[in-house]
Amino acid sequence: MDQLTRWVRRQFTTRVVVLMPVAIAINIVLGATVQQGLKLPIYLDSIGTILVGVLAGPLAGALTGILSNLIWGYLLPSPIGTTTIGPFAITAGVIGLLAGLWGQLGLFRPRRGRRGSLLAAAIAVVLVGALALYTYARAYASPDQFANITGYKTSDFDQSRVFFLGVMVAYVVLVGVALYLRRDVGAVLAIGAGLATGIVAAIVSAPIAAVVFGGVTGSGTDALVAAFRAGGDSLYQATLKQGLLSDPMDKMITSFVVFFIVGSLSRRFVSRFPNGEKAIGESPGTAPQDSPQS
Amino acid sequence: MASASPITAADAGLPDYVTRQPSGFYRSANPGTKLAVAALEVVAAFVLPGWVGPLLVLAVVLATAAMARRMRGLAAIALATSPIVGSILVINLFLLPGASDPIARLGPLAPTWSGLSFGLQTVARLLAFSLAIGLVYLTTAVDDLLADLARRGLGRRVIFVVGAAVQMVPATIERAGEIVDAQRSRGMDTEGRIWRRARGVLPLAAPVVFGALTEVEERTMALEARAFTAPGRQTLLRVPADRPKHRVVRWAAIIALIAMVVLRATGRLV
Numbered sequence: 001m002d003q004l005t006r007w008v009r010r011q012f013t014t015r016v017v018v019l020m021p022v023a024i025a026i027n028i029v030l031g032a033t034v035q036q037g038l039k040l041p042i043y044l045d046s047i048g049t050i051l052v053g054v055l056a057g058p059l060a061g062a063l064t065g066i067l068s069n070l071i072w073g074y075l076l077p078s079p080i081g082t083t084t085i086g087p088f089a090i091t092a093g094v095i096g097l098l099a100g101l102w103g104q105l106g107l108f109r110p111r112r113g114r115r116g117s118l119l120a121a122a123i124a125v126v127l128v129g130a131l132a133l134y135t136y137a138r139a140y141a142s143p144d145q146f147a148n149i150t151g152y153k154t155s156d157f158d159q160s161r162v163f164f165l166g167v168m169v170a171y172v173v174l175v176g177v178a179l180y181l182r183r184d185v186g187a188v189l190a191i192g193a194g195l196a197t198g199i200v201a202a203i204v205s206a207p208i209a210a211v212v213f214g215g216v217t218g219s220g221t222d223a224l225v226a227a228f229r230a231g232g233d234s235l236y237q238a239t240l241k242q243g244l245l246s247d248p249m250d251k252m253i254t255s256f257v258v259f260f261i262v263g264s265l266s267r268r269f270v271s272r273f274p275n276g277e278k279a280i281g282e283s284p285g286t287a288p289q290d291s292p293q294s
Numbered sequence: 295m296a297s298a299s300p301i302t303a304a305d306a307g308l309p310d311y312v313t314r315q316p317s318g319f320y321r322s323a324n325p326g327t328k329l330a331v332a333a334l335e336v337v338a339a340f341v342l343p344g345w346v347g348p349l350l351v352l353a354v355v356l357a358t359a360a361m362a363r364r365m366r367g368l369a370a371i372a373l374a375t376s377p378i379v380g381s382i383l384v385i386n387l388f389l390l391p392g393a394s395d396p397i398a399r400l401g402p403l404a405p406t407w408s409g410l411s412f413g414l415q416t417v418a419r420l421l422a423f424s425l426a427i428g429l430v431y432l433t434t435a436v437d438d439l440l441a442d443l444a445r446r447g448l449g450r451r452v453i454f455v456v457g458a459a460v461q462m463v464p465a466t467i468e469r470a471g472e473i474v475d476a477q478r479s480r481g482m483d484t485e486g487r488i489w490r491r492a493r494g495v496l497p498l499a500a501p502v503v504f505g506a507l508t509e510v511e512e513r514t515m516a517l518e519a520r521a522f523t524a525p526g527r528q529t530l531l532r533v534p535a536d537r538p539k540h541r542v543v544r545w546a547a548i549i550a551l552i553a554m555v556v557l558r559a560t561g562r563l564v
C-alpha cells in the first residue's frame with residue numbers, strides 16, 4: 001500500500017503538475033486547429049497527453065487526457081470549446097495510461113547507430129504507406145462524393161486533401177530523417193507504440209461515437225464513417241472501422257512527434273521528470289542530474 | 295484552516311465588488327448543484343427511451359435558461375453544434391443501414407423516413423446533452439467551480455491543473471498569433487495558397503510547443519517558492535454559497551440519477 005502511494009505521488013511532482021496544463025493547452029490548440037479548421041481525418045489532439053505519459057507515468061498521462069477533453073468540452077467558450085469532445089475523455093484517459101506504460105518500458109528512448117535499422121525502417125514505411133493509401137482512397141474518392149456524404153462544401157475537399165497529403169509527406173520525411181540520417185531505431189518503437197495505442201483507442205471510442213453521436217462527430221473522420229455506412233456496415237461497425245483507420249494513423253504520427261519533442265529537449269530538463277531517465281536513457285559517462293523533490 | 299461555511303465579502307474584509315453576487319434560483323445555485331442537475335439531464339437524455347428523454351431534457355434546460363436569462367448564450371452553443379448536426383442529419387438521412395422507407399428518389403440517393411427519424415432523435419439527444427452542460431458553463435465562473443471543488447476536498451494539484459489550463463489555452467492561441475506576426479515580418483507567407491500555408495505549419499507550431507515547454511522550469515520554481523507542496527490544507531479565500539434549498543435540489547438530482555441508472559440496468563426502463 002505504501003509502495004502504491006509512493007508510486008502515485010512520484011507521478012505528480014510539482015514539475016509534472018506544471019507540465020500538465022501546458023500539455024492540455026497543446027492538446028486543445030493543435031486538436032482544435034486540425035479537427036475544426038483543417039477537417040483532416042485524424043485528430044492530433046493527444047501530443048500533450050502522450051508527452052506527459054512518457055515523461056511522468058501512466059496516471060499522470062491518463063489524468064492529462066481526461067482533463068484535456070473535459071476542459072475542452074465544458075470549460076472553454078465557443079468556438080474553441082465544443083461539448084461533443086467531452087465523452088471521449090475516457091479514450092483520452094486510456095491513451096495517456098498506455099503512453100505511461102510505453103514510457104516506463106523505454107519505448108520512446110533514442111536508439112542510434114544500431115544494426116537492423118534499415119529493416120525496421122522498411123517495415124514502418126510499408127505499414128504507414130498502406131494505411132495512408134487506404135485512408136486516402138476511402139475518404140477522397142471524388143469531390144462530389146466527399147461533399148454529398150459529409151455535408152461539407154466541395155471547396156473543403158481540396159483543402160482537406162492537401163493537408164492530408166501534407167501530413168503524410170511530412171510524416172514520411174520525418175521517418176526518413178529519424179531512420180536514415182540519424183540512424184535512430186527508437187523511432188520505430190515509438191511508431192509501434194503509437195500503432196498499439198491507436199488500435200486500443202479505436203476500440204474504446206467506437207461505442208462512444210456510436211451511442212452518443214450516432215457515429216458522427218463533426219470532424220473530418222465523418223467522411224470515413226459515411227463511406228463505410230454507404231458500404232452497408234452497421235453503425236457500430238462503421239465507427240469501429242473508421243476508428244481503426246484514423247486512430248492508428250493519428251497515434252503513430254502523434255507518438256512520432258512526441259519522440260522528436262523528447263529528443264529535442266535538453267537532457268537536463270527531461271531527466272528531472274519521474275520517467276525522464278527512461279525516456280532518454282542514462283547519459284553515458286555522467287552522473288544523473290539532481291532529482292529534487294519537485 | 296479551510297473554511298467550511300460560505301463567507302461574505304464583508305467577512306473576508308474585502309470590498310463588495312470583489313465577489314460576484316449572482317441572482318435567481320439557478321444562477322445563484324452552488325456549482326455542485328448545477329453539476330448534479332446537468333449530470334441528471336445528460337443521463338436522462340440517453341437513458342429515457344425514444345423521444346421522451348431528449349425532448350423532456352430540452353424543455354427543462356430551455357425553461358431554466360429562460361429563467362436565468364441565458365437564452366442568447368445557449369443559442370450560440372446550439373449554433374456551434376451546427377456542423378455536427380448537419381453531418382448527423384445528412385449521413386443518417388441517406389445512409390441509415392437497413393432503412394427501406396424512401397421519402398423520394400434523387401438519382402442514386404434515397405433519403406428515408408427512418409433515417410430522418412433516427413437523425414432527428416440523435417440531434418435532439420446531442421442538443422439536450424450539449425445545452426445541459428452549456429448552461430452550467432454560462433452561469434458558473436470557472437474560479438467559482440474550482441473554489442467549490444476545492445472546498446469539497448479535490449486536491450490542490452488538480453485544481454491548479456484545471457485553473458492553469460483554462461488560462462493557458464487563450465494565452466497559447468495569443469502566443470501563436472504573435473509567432474505568426476513575427477514569422478510574417480520575416481517574410482513567411484501565411485495567407486497565400488494552401489501549399490504555401492502548409493509549409494509554414496512547422497515554423498509556427500514548433501515555437502508554440504517548445505516555448506510553452508520552456509516555461510515549465512520557471513513556473514515550477516515559482517510554485518515551489520510559494521510553498522505549493524507544503525503539507526496541510528490551504529485556506530480558501532472565497533467559498534461559493536450553498537443554501538439549504540440548493541442542497542435539497544442537489545441530493546434530489548443525485549438520487550434521481552442513481553434511480554434512473556438502476557432502473558435502466560435492471561431492464562425496467564426500456
